[in-house]
Amino acid sequence: MKEAEKPHAEDTFCCISKLKVFLLALSLAFVGKTMSGAYMNSMYTQIEKQFNIPASLVGIINGSFEIGNLLLMAFVSYFGAKFHRPRIIALGCTIMSFGCLLISLPHFLFGRYRIESSILPQDNFSVMPLCLVNQSFSLPTQEPSTECEKEPGSLLWIFVMVGNMVRGMGETPIMPLGISYLEDFAKAENSPFYLGCLHTATVIGPFLGFLLASFCAELFVDLGSVDAEDITITATDARWVGAWWLGILICASLNLLAGIPFWFLPKSLVKEGETSEPEEMSKRSVVPLQENDENEAKQTMYEIAKDFIPFLKALFRNRVYMLFLCITVLQFSAFNGMISFMPKYLEQQFGKSAADAIFLIGVYNLPVLCIGYFFGGLFMKKFKISIYQAANIAFWVSFLEYLLYFAAYWTVCDTSSVAGLTVSYEGIEQVSYAENTLLASCNSDCDCPLKIWDPVCGTNGITYVSPCLAGCKASRGTGKSVVFENCTCIATSEFSSQNASAVLGQCDGEENCDLMLRYFLILSLVCSFIFSLAAMPGYMVLIRSLKPEEKSFGVGIHGLASRVLAGIPSPVYFGALIDTTCLKWGTMTCGGEGACRMYDIVTYRWLYLGLPAILRGVSYIPSALIVLILKKKLKSESQVSLNAPVEMQDKEALQ
Helix, strand or coil, rough: CCCCCCCCCCCEECEEEHHHHHHHHHHHHHHHHHHHHHHHHHHHHHHHHHHCCHHHHHHHHHHHHHHHHHHHHHHHHHHHHHHHHHHHHHHHHHHHHHHHHHHHHHHHHHHCCCCCCCCCCCCCCCCCCCCCCCCCCCCCCCCCCCCHHHCCCCCHHHHHHHHHHHHHHCCCCCHHHHHHHHHCCCCCCCCHHHHHHHHHHHHHHHHHHHHHHHHHHCCCCCCCCCCHHHHCCCCCCCCCCCCCHHHHHHHHHHHHHHCCHHHHHCCCCCCCCCCCCHHHHHHHCCHHHHHHHHHHHCHHHHHHHHHHHHHHHHHHHHHHHHHHHHHHHHHHHHHHHHHHHHHHHHHHHCCCCCCHHHHHHHHHHHHHHHHHHHHHHHHHHHCCCCHHHHHHHHHHHHHHHHHHHHHHCCCCCCCCCCCCCCEECCEEECCCCCCCHHHHCCCCCCCCCCCCCCCHHHCCCCCCCCCCCCCEEEECCHHHHEEEEEEECCEECCCCCCCCEEECCCCCCCCCCHHHHHHHHHHHHHHHHHHHHHHHHHHHHHCCCCCCHHHHHHHHHHHHHHHHHCCHHHHHHHHHHHHHHEEEEEECCCCCCCEEEEHHHHHHHHHHHHHHHHHHHHHEEEEEEEHHHHHHHHHHHCCCCCCCCCCCCCCCCCC
């Protein structure tokens, strides 16, 4: 009988050991998956405007990734190690690449993006639908359904949701199988370095994703097919849609390339530092792995269930673990909801373009998070912190950041003056969600459409929803340089009829907006750093609250609960609440409400900052209970071990 070929530790690929080739490939896969995730999170506002859908629906699209991940998580975690792990990772990278391609597909199906405008498509730009007294104005009509299906707002957004779900399914095996493969065949002393390389990759990926998203958001969605002179809006306009599909194609290519090396790597290796030549060593290093796989495969479903139920009961009875689970759900809900809509918040609150908002989020938050994680872990290692001390540190450091967080309520800009929405036509401040306030005596005879969002900036510093609603009766120029003249709503005692004019686009925000944005970003940087310092002590509380045999299962249940109870629902209800603050909805070509064009930024700010404040505030109740439980346990027992679970004692820990 022919002896099966044994793996050799000295096997190399281009003078590099196969384990290091695996590490390089896995690092690239980590960069690819985290880059794709950061890019998608940054581009949801662009997708919202492209498909003319509400923020609540964008939240569902966001949560579809977590759903895809959950569909395969249990199967991959349990059965993945019994098969060819590198090839399963390769398959995952390929599926993830296919998911990215599926996300970009709608862009190529419905053709050009049509900017919502009061301009009739067949008209020359210099001939504008202005305030034509005693003449009726009719909106352009579309051919029925078949043409409408190709317009933004149709069901083509389902491709994005399904693609995001497929991307989540493809990402599932990369981390658990990749790390287990490294742990199985790396030297014990090399393992921390290898894991450090992977953590570095998880930082580089999002940073590249944010940079790519910022670049693509500056490019118009129909890049290459539309002349720049034909685009009459700027990147700060609420109707601007960046080339969101371009970056996701780049991510698809990277994920596909990252999976190629895994197809050629072996199922198993000899552990680093060992050799396969002596037969005894071979049996110790390779055969036990194969025997373990065979023995595990022989387990019946009954035996699995028999182990599962007692472990689950033990976790439910573990008060520290269950309280920590509540903290995670509340904190992750707050964080996930905020990060999903932060680009939109910077756009609406500070008047920034999507490209600038995405770039600033990446530059100000990611580097300090990495530094905080590093120093938090270093502190825990250097001072050999016990579980009670770790809980105290996590509580007070996190609570300090929570108090600083409230300073964000003072980093505000003045509300943009839009006639009929935030100010009256006389310039008096008001906020109106009603459509009829867009009409006034100066434009009541103009027969203007109220649904269209085509803003112009008057010489009085007030924005009007359209040239018609500004009462403009004439225009000159073409393209972006068009000027609307003889605007009756703009004419006041300070403006004669000759200079009562308007130009395309919203009026610029107040000068203090840039200063307030700087304060907000500095505050965000400080809060991110302080919160990241508390992350490692907090995670230590989770790990050390479990017995050694419960750790793997407990961490898995913790990840599952955080996704199901926080990762999936939080973007949906955040988006639904944000939708309630919309002052002016866009209009789809085929009728019906589209994406929101303007929000009541005061109410938006209170909801966007207030909901996370409530969620995080509630999370400090179980946090305080954990500290009290551990303090009581410390008093009742002589000493608590440094490395043992809560339930075990070690007299050397606190000496």
